[in-house]
């Protein structure tokens with residue numbers, strides 16, 4: 001039986017979306033939009049006080065950059081390295097955990113694996129103070145936008161967009177859940193030389209999943225045999241994960257595992273939109289290490 005990645009309680013909360021007006025589905029906290037059904041302002045207050053420890057694992061991603069993929073890979077790596085089978089504690093996003101749940105997280109035995117979609121400035125300070133290792137997965141901004149557009153339209157807990165053009169314009173201005181892709185990218189660029197932060201890209205994982213798994217394991221000082229790496233790679237392809245998604249993600253399976261891969265932006269962007277995003281990328285990330293890592297010329301031109 002595959003382990004559930006989306007807890008039943010989150011699915012139950014999302015059922016309430018049927019009774020909600022689209023305008024009530026998101027709320028603003030400190031200038032950023034969050035999903036009303038899953039986050040509450042008190043969650044963020046409790047997060048500020050959360051105590052990380054050095055051997056925790058924190059996975060961070062802007063929405064649609066490959067969080068579910070990497071969280072699956074991480075759990076498999078941790079289970080294999082620690083000789084467990086599907087036992088690694090199920091984790092939820094820190095911002096979705098109410099204060100009581102966050103308190104309970106504190107009682108979990110190590111090695112805890114946690115995740116978040118928030119910007120570095122909103123990550124509990126203790127992660128940085130304790131030098132906890134933080135893995136960040138990024139994806140090129142054009143495919144991220146397309147994935148996000150479909151997510152908004154398929155996710156019952158988010159207000160649907162009646163056109164790609166409308167979504168694109170809000171994505172560019174950062175008026176989407178979790179804010180601007182570019183604010184996240186610029187913020188992570190400042191951490192790129194840190195020994196405790198590793199940034200990996202979706203596209204590099206697509207190109208060489210085995211190498212991606214090895215890099216992640218090495219970063220967390222977890223030792224895997226070649227056979228274990230191969231087995232994790234086989235269980236972590238898009239097809240393998242999509243096939244199991246009903247079991248692991250319930251009704252959200254089809255919403256999250258949509259198409260996978262690189263380049264779907266070419267089926268959505270107009271030439272003008274493509275140029276607009278090129279200019280924004282140039283302004284925010286040209287000449288930066290994260291900009292180079294994203295291989296924009298290869299994946300976005």
Ligand SMILES: Nc1ncnc2c1ncn2[C@@H]1O[C@H](COP(=O)(O)OS(=O)(=O)O)[C@@H](OP(=O)(O)O)[C@H]1O
Pocket residue numbers: 061062063064065066067068069143146147148150151236237238239241256257258259260261264
């Ligand atoms: N194993 C594997 N291989 C390749 N691609 C994968 C995989 N698992 C998930 N995905 C794709 O990742 C996109 C979803 O991103 P997230 O998991 O970050 O979404 S979320 O923000 O947490 O809802 C979404 O991208 P799109 O298909 O382009 O929409 C998923 O299909």
